[in-house]
Amino acid sequence: MTKTAQKKRATTQKFIEIEGIEEDIVILSGKNACFIIEVNATNFSLLSKEEQDTKVFSYASLLNSLSFPIQIFIRSKKLDISSYLKLLEEQAQGSTNQLLSSQIRLYRDFIRELVKVNTVLDKKFYIVIPYSYLEKGVGAAKKAMPGQISEDSFFEEAKAALHSKGDSVHSQLARLGLRAKTLQKEELVKLFYEIFNGSLIETNQITDELKTPIIKMGSQV
Numbered sequence: 001m002t003k004t005a006q007k008k009r010a011t012t013q014k015f016i017e018i019e020g021i022e023e024d025i026v027i028l029s030g031k032n033a034c035f036i037i038e039v040n041a042t043n044f045s046l047l048s049k050e051e052q053d054t055k056v057f058s059y060a061s062l063l064n065s066l067s068f069p070i071q072i073f074i075r076s077k078k079l080d081i082s083s084y085l086k087l088l089e090e091q092a093q094g095s096t097n098q099l100l101s102s103q104i105r106l107y108r109d110f111i112r113e114l115v116k117v118n119t120v121l122d123k124k125f126y127i128v129i130p131y132s133y134l135e136k137g138v139g140a141a142k143k144a145m146p147g148q149i150s151e152d153s154f155f156e157e158a159k160a161a162l163h164s165k166g167d168s169v170h171s172q173l174a175r176l177g178l179r180a181k182t183l184q185k186e187e188l189v190k191l192f193y194e195i196f197n198g199s200l201i202e203t204n205q206i207t208d209e210l211k212t213p214i215i216k217m218g219s220q221v
Helices: 001-015 051-063 082-094 098-117 151-176 185-200
Strands: 017-023 025-028 032-039 070-080 122-134 180-182
Touching: 001 025, 017 185, 025 151, 032 151, 032 185, 051 151, 122 151, 151 180
Parallel strands: none
Antiparallel strands: 017 025, 025 032, 032 122, 032 180, 070 122
16 A cells, blocks of 8 residues: 555544544543444334333333433444345255245245335444543543543543443343343444445454554545
């Protein structure tokens, strides 16, 4: 890579405010951090009226119980089912039963036409819990100045505060009957990489160590 390209990548990288990811904590600029919980969806329309009311009241209870801000982030991504269609064709070709092979091809054609008419979306739901060093009080403002607090010290304080908040949110989500998990480092890297790069990301392009920039330089940079 040329020095010019490296300079462009570095310049773009600094605008996203993410300084690093440690364990399950996203370290942001300005002595801020956040904690991300992925929540599995539930099909609300298939629930009975009583179950729907219970969900709504439980959700209201969750919001009213919070003593800190949260952000609810919904991400919709168009699914590429070309590999699934290819798998169906391979199954049809490999079947020795002609009737079964014919049925698989009919199903493949049905799926192909269905996708042409309706966009298939994969929806992911996230709860983002923020942390700021200023939560420690007005006196923390001076300590939050560059060089006044070590990165290790800030990380440990952010981790303790965010885990406490996260436990509270997980407890409320369990009452809603929703399955949830805290995103770990590798999952966080993948999430941000996909958000900032869109179609440039390959599904298996994940790194165990945060050595790859969150933004991948493309022709548009």
